[in-house]
Amino acid sequence: MFSPPPEDGTVSGSAGIPGNRAIWVGIFAELTEFTLMFLVYFFARINHPQAFHEGPQKLSLAAGTANTVIMLTSSYFVARAVLAMRRDCSGIALRWLIAAFVTGAGYPVVKALEIRWNIGHGVVGGGDVFQMSYYYLTFNHLVHVSWGLLGLVWIMFRTGFGGYSADNHNGLVAFASYWHATDLIWLMIFPLFYVLP
Amino acid sequence: MTAAKLTLSWMLLMVLTLSGTLMGEYAQPGFWVTVSVAVITTIKGRLIIDQFMELNHASPVIRRIVRGFGLIVPALMILTYLYGQKLAAITQLPG
Incomplete structure (x- = not known):
């Protein structure tokens, strides 16, 4: 069912599975969960086109853009950490991971500021169907980011205490896969709520 | 994957994000x-x-599933724009 890993070692783990099998069970569960939520979003959108046409104008595009830049940049730093670990440079990998954490920690901060801004502008959970969808999906995503940040702390400790090497860093790659998947989901959420008129 | 390729991908992602922001504004x-937003996404x-997940080097099963996921939202953006009313009619509960 699975192809063998490539010779150049670009994917860590067995049978071409980046990281380990367990993380991919989690990632597929995450993708399934959000696929269902996206179907709910589109069902609501086709039944309430006016609310979804006007919706993005009520949200802070700056906050949505800031969190997109944060997610992409934190993801990039984690990818650089994996590259560094492949060269057996765990000190450099740790620095990339710290950069990823500091950047990623900006996500819940921006989210908190955004929610305060929303409440001040009447965008609340009990609002119209667009606002309900927005809170439902983005809060769920925030939960996934929070788990990711906790996982990142663990990975930083493991890296700092010499838990990974160029030959064995599947835990780091597993975390990176989860973090990139969470980034990928945000890239779908961003246009749905902040961009698409 | 090289550092230069990763950095180039990140820069492209930034440019595409800002393009999306400008579209959201204007x-x-x-x-x-709708097609432009779907293509950018x-x-x-x-x-x-x-590039980031390196799934182009991974198991084809994982690669296809995740690539498929990446197409769901863009495809539904275009489908619901073109056929929103028809889809709404056939997804209503009777009565």
């Missing part, structure tokens, strides 16, 4: 606006999947 509803997703 664009009015329309077919080509598809490219961004593919960059994450192939």
